[in-house]
Amino acid sequence: MRLQNNLTYYAVILSLFFVPLVAYKTYIGPLPLSIEVVTIPLLTVAAVSDYLRKRITLNDLNMKPMLAAFLLFFVIGAISLVKAVSLAPGMMELARYLSYVVLFTIVVKVKFTREQYLNFAKVFGASVAIVGIYGVVQYIFGISLNTAGLYALKEAKGRVDSTLINPNYYASFLNLVIPTLVLLAVVYFKDKKAQLLMFAFYGIYVVNLILTYTRAAWVTMACGFILMVMLIPKDFIKNALRPHILLSFVALMTIVYFMPDVQSRTSSAIYAMEKLVVSNLPFHVASGDNSQEEDQGGLFEDEQDEDEEENAQDAATTNRAVVSRVTLWKTGWVMLKENPVLGVGMGNYLVRYKEYVTKYPELYIGHDQYSVHNSYLKVGAETGFIGLAAFLLVYIVYYLYIIRLYFAAQNRLSKVLAIGLIVGSLTFMVQNLSNNLIFIPQLNTVFWLVSGLVIAFLHQNQEQSISMR
Structure with a gap:
């Protein structure tokens, strides 16, 4: 029985539906097993099979700039492994990165029908x-x-x-x-x-x-x-x-x-932003003196009003959270400054974390391993300034594609999708300033899968609009 659609189409459908829903993860020996570990290889095999059997065609979107940016960071990441204390996490991280590149390339280059894109949106x-x-x-x-x-x-x-x-x-x-x-x-x-x-x-x-x-x-x-x-x-x-x-x-x-x-949480959020942005905290090893925060809490000791006491407690709590987060960022910054060319090796931030908090006790926050909570500092610490520049180049090129498609959009749907992707992607990148979201496989798979499909759809709409003139 011949399938009505190609295998690539069904593989994309499965990915769109199950990747956001399935958070289960286990290990088979040292190898992780999760939903994206299943769906990305499945999509890859389906696309290769369909292409060889001429069941899919590719669009004419020029992917050379994006692929060049992807390749540059991959090469720098691979070279950084010469500095790695442990090769296994670095190899795993490079493999995950490569899987995102393959996923994005497939969904952005395969030519689907308008009806198929509509079904993708529904699923x-x-x-x-x-x-x-x-x-x-x-x-x-x-x-x-x-x-x-x-x-x-x-x-x-x-x-x-x-x-x-x-x-x-x-x-x-x-x-x-x-x-x-x-x-x-x-x-x-x-x-x-x-x-x-x-x-x-x-x-x-x-x-x-x-x-x-x-x-x-x-x-x-x-x-x-x-x-x-x-x-x-x-x-x-x-x-x-x-x-x-x-x-x-x-x-x-x-x-x-x-x-x-x-x-109360909104007030805390505003206060935290003021502490982080207005105070303009420098990226150098802190002295570890939190007396200012303690003194702020002490201002309220003689107050009788319960609301004032709660505000003081909230401020003290927010101060501790801000100080803790900034300390984590400083750890990543110190690691980058001491390894500016190749970093400590792809995937080796956590491997070297204990060494650095032991070397600089003021950076210790009670854990032998802790995330830097900033994707850009993690990349910089692991691959150096050159690696960080190459990493940022990937996203610069990515945004140039979307912005170009936004200005070329000829209808309301294309404008809506282009703006939705620009703003949604930007929020993702901004939140990576305070979390390592780019290194979360389930989340990053959704990002590249949806981005690739939207870019391909916008390009197809643009081509159709030009051909109708």
Whole structure:
């Protein structure tokens, strides 16, 4: 029996649906086994088979700049292994990186029909809906809520991570998708029922983002919303002022405002941003003297008002969190400064972490191994300044592709998808300043899979528009 579509199409469908949903991971000996370890090779085999059997064709999108950027960082990462204390983590990281390159190249170059792209959107939308609904159910019934960071929350049961393992990872996934959801609801769909349905999904995702209690993600979502409105002001503002959309926004904001710990956590987020940005903390080894924070807490010792005492406690808690995070960043910066050319070797940041916190006791925060919580510092520490520059080049080229397609977009759907991808991708990159999200396989697979499909679709729309002139 001959399949109606090619194998590549079905492999993409499986990836779009299952990668966001399946967080299970185990090991077979030293090798990891997770959903992306299954789906990416499956997609690769399917694409090669279809290409050899002439069941797929490739589009004419010029991928040479992107592939050159990918190759440059891969070569530098491979060379950095000469400095590695342990080769195994470096080899695993290079293998994962290569798998993302293969995944992106396949989905961006294979030519699918408009109907197939529509089916991709429906399948990914179904997966996104399940993830979001489960996140709300998880919080309501207290199912495996994450308790990390609860010391700063007074009312919340816990932090939602849905199917993404960690609240921070989940928050990044949500921010990646949210811009497109709200644009589809407010700008693209014209039917009132379709708008309200899409806005409901947008609302569910905003609620989920709040329930992750990831402060950086809240700030990023707000900034992303502003950027989104700036990129498509006329259509967005005009449609947003329609009564049912306006009421939907008001209802959503009211719900969010009265959710547990939102007001105190928002104040904490603003305070944390002030500490990080306004204070302009330098990247050098700290003296470890936190007397300023302690003195700030002491200012409230004689106050009788309970609200004042709570504010002091919240400030002290935020101070400790900020100091801890900055200390982690300083560790990565010190590692980079002492190994500026090739770094400590791809994948070897954690291997060398104990050595550095022992060498610089002021960097020790109570763990023998701890993430740097910054993807760019991790890359720099492991591959040096040249590796960091090559890594950033990959994303610069990536954004140049999207921006070019944005300006070439000839219809409303292309504009919406281009803006959604620009803003969603930017929130992803910004959140990597405070987390190692680029190194989370499940999340990064979604990023490159969805990005590749959207870029290919935008290119196809552009080509069709040119041919119709």
